[in-house]
Amino acid sequence: MDDHVIEARDHFIQGISRISSFWGFPKAMGAIFAVTYLSAEPVTLDELVKEAGVSKGAVSTNIRNLERLGVVHKKLKVGDRKDYYVAETDFWKIAKGILREREKNEFDLAIRSVGESLELLNSEVDQTTDVETSAFYKERMLALKKFFDSLDNLVATLLVIDDLKSNVVKTMFSKN
Amino acid sequence: MDDHVIEARDHFIQGISRISSFWGFPKAMGAIFAVTYLSAEPVTLDELVKEAGVSKGAVSTNIRNLERLGVVHKKLKVGDRKDYYVAETDFWKIAKGILREREKNEFDLAIRSVGESLELLNSEVDQTTDVETSAFYKERMLALKKFFDSLDNLVATLLVIDDLKSNVVKTMFSKN
DNA sequence: TAGATCGTTTAGTTCGAACTAAACAAAGTA
DNA sequence: TACTTTGTTTAGTTCGAACTAAACGATCTA
Secondary structure, three states, X not given: OOHHHHHHHHHHHHHHHHHHHHOOOOHXXXXXXXXXXXXXXXXXXXHHHHHHOOOHHHHHHHHHHHHHOOOEEEEEOOOOOOEEEEEOOOHHHHHHHXXXXXXXHHHHHHHHHHHHHHHHHHOOOOOOOOHHHHHHHHHHHHHHHHHHHHXXXXXXXXXXXXXHHHHHHHHHOOOO | OOHHHHHHHHHHHHHHHHHHHHOOOOHHHHHHHHHHHOOOXXXXXXXXXXXXXXXXXXXXXXXXXXXXXXXXXXXXXXXXXXXXXXXXXXXXXXXXXXXXXXXXXXXXXXXXXXXXXXXXXXXXXXXXXXXXXXXXXXXXXXXXXXXXXXXXXXXHHHHHOOHHHHHHHHHHHOOO
C-alpha cells in the first residue's frame, strides 16, 4: 500500500483515539472503531487485534461496549463461528446512542443525589439550630436541581426527535 | 449544626464530586465548587482546604481552573491579602463557559487531525497501488469531517446565543 | 474423543492523572 | 531586617482505569 495512504490511515486512527479519550472512553476503543470504520468489509476480532494493535481481551471488551452504544454492529455469517463487525456510519445516530446511554448509568444517578440532599433538608423538621443555613442550602440546592431538570428535559427532547426531525437539525447546522 | 443538615451537605458535596468526575474533571474540583456554592459568604483558600478536605496545593490548582472556566469568581477585599471566591450561580452560563473552553484545547485539535488525514490522502498524487482503498478512505474520512463541521457549527451557534435568547431556551425546557 | 477455533474472563501489571507534603515566592508588618 | 501570612510550584506518591497474558468455556470438526 502507498506510504501516504498508510500514513493517513495511522494519523486518522490516532486522531479518533484522542477524541475517544477526550470524551472519557478508552483510547483503544477509539482505535478499534477507527479500524472498523476504515474497513470496507466486516472485520473479525482477530483482525482488530492485528490492525488496532491491542490484545484480544481488550478488543473483546471494547467492541462489546461499542456495540452496546450502537457505534458498531455485530454481523454473523451462516456457517461461520466468527463475529463480524461493521461501523455505524450515521454519526448523529451514534451521538444519540451515546447520549441515551449516559442518560441512564452514572449521569442521573449523580443528579439524583442532589435531589436526595434536598429531601434530607426538607425532612428536617428539627428546630435545633441554624435555620438560616438550612434555608440557604435549600435555596441553592433547589436552584441546581431545577437546572438539572431542565437539562434532563433538553436531552430527553433531543432523544425523542425522530429521523425526520433530526434531518432538519442536520440541515440547519450543515454549511452546504 | 443539625445532623440532618450536615448529612445533606455531605451528600450534596459527594454528589457534585461524582458529577465532576463524570464530566472528566477531578473529583476534588467538584468538592471545592460544592463548598463554595454552599457558602453564603465568599470563601478563602484555607477555608476550602478545611471544608473540602484536600491539600492547599490541590485547592490552589483546582480553584484556578474553576475560575478559568467561569465556575467561580475571585473577589479581593481592600486591605486584605487573601483571595475570596464566590460561586457562579447561573448554571447556563457555567455550561457555556465549559463548552467554550472545550471548544479550544483538545477538542478541535483532535477534530483537526481528521482533516489532516484527509489532506494526506488528497495530496497523494501517486499512482502506485490501491486506488480503491484510497478512495474508500477518502469517502469515510470526508463523511466524518462533515459531521464534525456540523457539530462545530452547532456548538458555535449555541455559544453566540446571548442572554435574551438563552432565556427562551431556559423557558422552553423548564417545566414550571 | 481429541483437537482446533473462537470469544470471554481473570489475575496481574502498567501508567498517568491527581493528590500530599513541603519548599518556595511574594508582600505585608513590626 | 526578621517574621508572618498568603498563594504557587515542585518532588514524590497513590490509586484506579485499562491494558496484557493466559486460562477457560463453548462449539465445531475429524
